[in-house]
Amino acid sequence: MTDRLDLYFDLRLALRLAEHALDCDQHAPAFCDGDEGKDCPGGLVWAKDWGTYLMSTGRPALPGDDGSPNLVAYAHGWAPGDDHPDATDTPLGGDDFSEQLHLNDPYGAHGQSVLELLRQGNREHYRYLLLRVTPETVTVQLSRALP
Template sequence: MADTTDLYFDLALALRLAEHANAAPQHAPSFSEHQEGTTCPGGLVWVSDQGTYLMSTGQPKIPGDDGTPNLIAYAHGWEPDDEHPSAADTHIGGDDFAEHLHLHEPLGPRSASLLDLLRRGATQGFRHLVLKVTETTVAVTVSRTRPDDA
């Protein structure tokens, strides 16, 4: 297994989802937020089930451009019909989970929030939101290219 599993998402689409969550009047809470009775402050949900993708926590949901009831951003190479490793065989871990990435929490000490990173990345010509997943961490960055870009 590699030291990291890097997931590349279309930055423009991830920003569209984040802006939806930021503007939404209500949010779908994570499992722990629901159990604790706390509200979701708005974010992206990183999901692994039939593929690996991001979606907005915002309610009402944002419809997909293809007529689906919920717009999602698949990780490059991780759509349901793509030939990718089983998520359980990577640092992603299990094949079925949802992890909330809150928009306004700093991404690290003295770091910008996820929403700020997405907005700044879009204005500076970055094309991808990258989740760098290790056994114990998920680092969030932006990138101009993917390793397999021509």
Template sequence: MTTTLYFDLPAALRLAEHAAAATEHSTSFTETEAGVACPGALLWVADAGIYLMSGGIPGLRVDPTDDASGHVLVYADGWTEEDDFHDRHDSELGGDDFVEHLHLRQRYGTRRDGSGVTLLQAMRVAATSGYRCLVIDVHDATTYSLRLSRTGPR
């Protein structure tokens, strides 16, 4: 079985643009252990809800003039902190909290000419081409795939 998470594409792209423009980035555990810098990422987080946030430092704040304000979060449809009808323990997400880095400059697809397209480039094109959602299909506790969709959850 697959758990499918739908994120509003324009809102996710706002986070991605912030992360891409940042001069510093939050590193993943693996990057920290290897001593390598993060090239810029959306952070896919599971704790009180399932959401995306910018990996840029400083973070994207709800109120940019107030360093104490919270970070801008884009929740997966139906997985906000108030949604208690989803039980992560019974889904492919599992019960543990996590943060996964979705690197914006990772290869996402291929153009017709055979050249690579990054996740950020694909999101930009999709947002101007009628796509509505960034979708994460979670196949099991260690495998997921990303896609862009013109339709949202049913």
């Protein structure tokens, strides 16, 4: 099993999802342990099932550009049908999950919130929101390019 997995999400799309979550008065309830059934105002859902992706907690959902009912940002190389490693052999594990990323909570290496990082990255022309996943932690960073 690998000790670390880096997931790269399109930064502009992640910021679009975050801004949608912030603009909504209603939010989807959480489905993860500890937060189950509670609303997550101003957040992103990080999920893994047929791929791994981010989506807004805001309701009504933000429709996808392709006509789908919910816009999502897939991690680069982790959309359905992509040739990615078996998730069982990564810190993601084999089970499906969803995790709330509260936009104002400090996830970054320097204590910045997800929202601060997204906005900074957009201003400074970064291309990717990077989730660095280990068995113990998830940190949120910016990246200008794929590895």
